[in-house]
Amino acid sequence: MTSPPSRIPKEARPFQGKRAGLVSRTLAAVLDGLVLLAVLTGSYVAWAAIVFLWNPSGFRLPTPSRLLVVIVGYLVAVAYMTLCWRISGRTYGDQVIGLRLLGRGGRELGLATALARAVFCAVLPLGLLWTAVSRDNRSLADLLLRTSVRYEWQTAPAGEFGA
Amino acid sequence: MNAIGVEMSSSTLPTGPGTGSDPTANVAFASDGPSDGADPDTSAIGLDRTEPCPELDEPPGAGGPRDPDPAIVWRIVRLVLEAVAGSASALDGALSEMRPIRRVAVDVMIGGGAVASEVAGPVIYRVAAAGGSIVDGVVRLPMINGWLGRPRTLSLLAERGGRERAAAAADLHRLAAALVPAVTSAVLDRIDLTALVRDRVALDVLVATVDIDAVAARVDVDGIARRIDLDAIIDRIDLVDLTNRVIDGIDLPEIIRESTGSVSGDIVRGVRMQGIEADQAVTSLVGRLFRRRPPQSGLDTAAVGQIGMTAQEAPS
Numbered sequence: 001m002t003s004p005p006s007r008i009p010k011e012a013r014p015f016q017g018k019r020a021g022l023v024s025r026t027l028a029a030v031l032d033g034l035v036l037l038a039v040l041t042g043s044y045v046a047w048a049a050i051v052f053l054w055n056p057s058g059f060r061l062p063t064p065s066r067l068l069v070v071i072v073g074y075l076v077a078v079a080y081m082t083l084c085w086r087i088s089g090r091t092y093g094d095q096v097i098g099l100r101l102l103g104r105g106g107r108e109l110g111l112a113t114a115l116a117r118a119v120f121c122a123v124l125p126l127g128l129l130w131t132a133v134s135r136d137n138r139s140l141a142d143l144l145l146r147t148s149v150r151y152e153w154q155t156a157p158a159g160e161f162g163a
Numbered sequence: 164m165n166a167i168g169v170e171m172s173s174s175t176l177p178t179g180p181g182t183g184s185d186p187t188a189n190v191a192f193a194s195d196g197p198s199d200g201a202d203p204d205t206s207a208i209g210l211d212r213t214e215p216c217p218e219l220d221e222p223p224g225a226g227g228p229r230d231p232d233p234a235i236v237w238r239i240v241r242l243v244l245e246a247v248a249g250s251a252s253a254l255d256g257a258l259s260e261m262r263p264i265r266r267v268a269v270d271v272m273i274g275g276g277a278v279a280s281e282v283a284g285p286v287i288y289r290v291a292a293a294g295g296s297i298v299d300g301v302v303r304l305p306m307i308n309g310w311l312g313r314p315r316t317l318s319l320l321a322e323r324g325g326r327e328r329a330a331a332a333a334d335l336h337r338l339a340a341a342l343v344p345a346v347t348s349a350v351l352d353r354i355d356l357t358a359l360v361r362d363r364v365a366l367d368v369l370v371a372t373v374d375i376d377a378v379a380a381r382v383d384v385d386g387i388a389r390r391i392d393l394d395a396i397i398d399r400i401d402l403v404d405l406t407n408r409v410i411d412g413i414d415l416p417e418i419i420r421e422s423t424g425s426v427s428g429d430i431v432r433g434v435r436m437q438g439i440e441a442d443q444a445v446t447s448l449v450g451r452l453f454r455r456r457p458p459q460s461g462l463d464t465a466a467v468g469q470i471g472m473t474a475q476e477a478p479s
Binding site for chain 1: 431432434435436438439441442443444445446449455
């Protein structure tokens, strides 16, 4: 792909395709967490609105249990990350920070790999801290599934960068 | 006497007001009295007799260097007749009233004059030569020569001649001053000057010689602008309609979108560059803690030094 180089600042070009470090990936994860929070909040508001419309006279705010919130939260997070990684290799946080998730050989992730990585990241998010210790900036999920997160400030098809 | 006239006209006598000289001043100088050995009266008019003057000393027709043409008078008359004939032809041509008989008459006159000149020229020349010898002999008589040789007499004659020439020049100047404007006006009334210039003048060549920059530099643009009534011009303009057309032409919404996107793009680039810089700092810190050598893969260590540039300085 011949993307216009002027889109990327000169000082950032040498890092394009290199594995991202802990800070950038953490920033992306925080943004993704905010997105999940917004989705859950919006879902709660929509649920409450539906309840209100169904029975306005006896309306009271829904009070879901903590277990339900955790389960729904995990399900939404896994679905969000799986779909994003499978479709474009980027979540919203990755898009903002300029990161991209690639599979073996720099290929796009398959659905199974994306789902497995999403479940792993949702269950063990602290596995991201291994990025700081790893020589190759790999998290535990990357070591387990042979994936990598790389700097990519502009959209590029999978396979352009090596694994 | 003829030689005297030639010397006076070529060296000292005034030529009229048109030349810028004052004839009366020259004549007055020529009439001053003698002051030294050389007679100022005669020297002023080129008649200093202390120097040899062949034209005065030698009698006319005595075999001198001059060989006057006996037909000179007729040649002058012929030129005048030719000029008159040409003028008459031009006038006839302008009025489209050609009269061939007039031209024939002029030709007959010229032909007759030529024959008469050929016949009478030698006779007149011999008579003139004989008359010149007689006059020279009379002039050489002691009494006559003394009378003519007095510088005072020549000075008076020169003074009189100068006055006559000055008067004639003044009359000619007044006549020209009166005739030239009237004739010029009459000619211009009968000529389409615009068409004449358009057909006969190479305007492109003339314009090419004009220094347009110098002309423009002399134009007071600010002065012209100050005299413009801008309020009156603005009153005649529908500013609302003009503004709408300008906005439609420049696609202002697109400009706003691009500028907004540019600002947000700068912020995003700043966050990204700071993230890369922080990644480098963490990697360097961990590498020092674990005493690692520089990484062979992953981040390009050669590019680490370039991270110092802040994202705000990065070109878009």
